[in-house]
Amino acid sequence: MWALCYSHWQLNWLQTPTLFERTQLVAGTVETIQPKGQSASRLIVRLKTLNGQALSPQPRVLLSWYGEQTPPRVGEYFQTITRLRLPHGLHNPGTFDSARWLLGQGISARGSVTGTLTQQAHSGIKRTRLVRHIKAVTDDLPAQPWLLALSIGDRSGLESRDWAMLRGLGISHLFAISGLHIGLVAGLGLLAGRLSGNRWIATALAASLALGYAWLAGFSVPTQRALLMLLLWLGLYCWGRFWSGRRIVLMTMMLLLAANPWLALDYGFWLSILAVAALLVTTGWLGGRRLWRLQVGLTVLLLPLVMLLFGGVSWLSLPVNLVLIPLFSLLLIPLLLLASLLLLPAPELSVWVFSLLNALFEPLIAGLHWLNDSVSPWIWLSAHAQGVGLVILLLPLALLPRARGLLVLPGYILCWLLLSPSGWQVRVLDVGQGLSVLVTQDKQALLYDTGNRFNSGFNMADGVILPLLRNLGIDKLEYLVVSHDDQDHSGNRDYLAHTLPIAHRWGAWSDGQHCRAGQQSHWGELTLTVLWPVNISGHSNNDSCVLHISDGRLSVLLTGDIEARAEQALLATGQPLAAKLLLSPHHGSNSSSTAAFIDTVNPDWVVHTAGFGNRWGFPSSEVMARFKQQGVGQIITGDQGMVHLVADGSRWRLVQRKRPGAWYHKLNTWLNGPKPLE
CATH class of the missing domain: 3.60.15.10 (Ribonuclease Z/Hydroxyacylglutathione hydrolase-like)
Structure with missing residues (x-):
């Protein structure tokens, strides 16, 4: 019920008369900038006013920026004219579901602009100034896109070839600030705090470092999930209470979805939650506590989800992660954290650490590209191959206690495979x-x-x-x-x-x-x-x-x-x-x-x-x-x-008489159709 109320509350502004029929005068603050080519960018903007009228709640919109004029910077307030459109996406099997992704990010409309009418320079909050400082310090380093991805969560500098390599080797999670990175930073704080012999000091230091890293990353959605789960665990640890891992995961999900029900549309939300669940299954039911056992358990348990979300599998993911996870955990992320902490008190030393990181990342990324190009580890799977693979992976459910009822899933998949249409x-x-x-x-x-x-x-x-x-x-x-x-x-x-x-x-x-x-x-x-x-x-x-x-x-x-x-x-x-x-x-x-x-x-x-x-x-x-x-x-x-x-x-x-899919694929029908409850 709350999700329905929240969605109606957030989407109500779309019913403004002639909103999508003519150009609109909008004003808002830039939250994120994603460069797209030499003269194009995508701005995620929090709208304050529409045609001079204040908006409440203030919706997020995605504006494509074209032209030679420099777009506003993060945190700046500007006014422009745009033609708004619904978050409507192309709908084909295997196509990226942009409508779902947009709403999962809290974006309820999109448009395009070529310039601003007015623009107010913004001195910037502390994080914005720090981010600019990090970008300036690393501007001459070839590995800057990778350093920015790991330090401030900005992956806009990665090219299509880089994304193909990350997907092919199954290491995208290493360059998205999430549970691994937040947990590592908190762990370092916990180890340092234990030297004092006081549990409260150790907990406070771990929480502070985790909050600082999440703040630097802009409190992105994956960071929020990991941070909330960590703070729950630290709070329980500090008060000497014990909760099972399952209870912590469910409490985290409840709090996040209560704050923003649209997170249920975000694939990353389910991927990270199920990754933690797979980790709990591996350590609890399967008794895997060594790194290689944890990685094997995670790889196998997440394989069905990876096939469904990405349409393929990487046969090289397991050995590559076994090498890279310790490297990132014990060397690269601690050095990056050190460089960021030293940026203001000791900038010269910070520059030296960033240069050292660049010297480490350059051969590492070149080697990963060579490996991906040489062996092409990513295997695309057709819908039928995915179905057969899911059946094979789900059949062992019969061996798990109280899980035999889930065998209906393989049966459903087999029926779908057998009833696929034939003929031209x-x-x-x-x-x-x-x-x-x-x-x-x-x-x-x-x-x-x-x-x-x-x-x-x-x-x-x-x-x-x-x-x-x-x-x-x-x-x-x-x-x-x-x-x-x-x-x-x-x-x-x-x-x-x-x-x-x-x-x-x-x-x-x-x-x-x-x-x-x-x-x-x-x-x-x-x-x-x-x-x-x-x-x-x-x-x-x-x-x-x-x-x-x-x-x-x-x-x-x-x-x-x-x-x-x-x-x-x-x-x-x-x-x-x-x-x-x-x-x-x-x-x-x-x-x-x-x-x-x-x-x-x-x-x-x-x-x-x-x-x-x-x-x-x-x-x-x-x-x-x-x-x-x-x-x-x-x-x-x-x-x-x-x-x-x-x-x-x-x-x-x-085959399909109406547009298939969930409600977010039918917003146009909702806007233009009768609403008997209003």
Whole structure:
């Protein structure tokens, strides 16, 4: 009940009239800055006012900053104009769930800005000044990104190659300030305090050091969890009371979720809580108190969670952690803590310690990169492989006392594996304002268009297409058809060509087979027929490759961005256009989907590939009215997420009729729908 009340309280400001329909004047304080490329950043801002009206509670928003102007610094108050959007994310199997992540961080809206109207310089709180001092001292050190990650919890300097290495070797936890680091710092304080022979002094010193390190890290969510658990334990230790580890973990969860129920949406929350639970199981039930036994127990017990959250496993994680955890615990983190403590009283000595850390980190990180690149320890697992792996890992539950009831989980997974749909399938991917369609039969795949690629570095290949292919266990493409050269259709063409083996390249390729009407190919039980263009007109949209795919009973028509003129010319050729499934031309623009074209194709379903809240208003109301008049079922990818249809005899079976997922995927429906209790 509290979680429902809290969510309504935090989201109530989203019901402000015209909040998402026009630009808004917002003012707030910068809490965090995450650099994204040379001229882009992401600001997490605590909003104070909206159009001059004070907000209570003060929501957190994520603002993407573009342009050459220097963004405000952490702690500064500024005023700007932005167009706000819901925390709505792309919805595809294997895709990062950004909507869940945003709300898990307490962020209830997002937007983009290019400058400020007013900006008040802020002298900065003590932590902000100290952070700037640490950044200045380490600015010339090559290992600065790693030192900042371990000292102040700032991992924004790590590149995609670094993240791939951390994931591949299973050591991401070493560079996120959490239980290991807070516990180590407190342990050092406890050891030093015991020299006095007074338990109260030892406890106070341990708590002070842990609080100081958590303060330096900005009291991030993982730090809060570890700190609260530690303070509970220290309090019990100080008063001579004993609580079981399970009771401390449950009390920590209760306090954190009472303060912020949205933490239940944060994967990191569950990962850290379950890591502690696995540690308790290893030391209690399995009798593992040596480092190697603890690490083996943690690795095995957390394996199901790692597979589910990250879609794969690292076979090298165990030996690498056995080496690195003692190295970090006994050498690197104590030195880093010493350098930070000496920064103000003895800056020259602090610089020397930071230089020593740099000399240690440079060869260490280079060696880890070499190891990851040489042996490629990360193994991506398809959804079916994950299911089989979970069944194998969960079966030993039958050996645990009072845990046999959990055997229903392996049974459920086996039913899911056996009931997976068969036959050829069409998946219209949710790639925002763009197009990408995956057609599969067995483990063979055809991809029609590749979605967009942005200057910020984000692209639909890494964000949507490749995760989906891995989820399906597909490691090559039989066909990659690029309809035309528009960025939202061809943006990832070359990247995919370098990433995946591709047997046939059709359409807008410099070294592929250009689409021409009459071109035909047989692919398994399917026939691929190019219906358009007849000749290149020089109009990019109307030169789109129109592809008809059929098994003799059921078909799909992929139309790219053709407009009314191309539709009329296509009708004039007299080619058979009938298809039970149609992708609306040009994302549902009113310049396409003429009544004559719809009548000739005569589809049962039409999919509008339009991004959520796109600025062009696709699909247009006129186009939707024309399809409705013909009695055609309509689906919009921006609202539904990925549209998955399976060939079922002579009809298409829609796998999911409504946008799947939890409530945070349906905020738009909540905002615009009736609320009978209000």
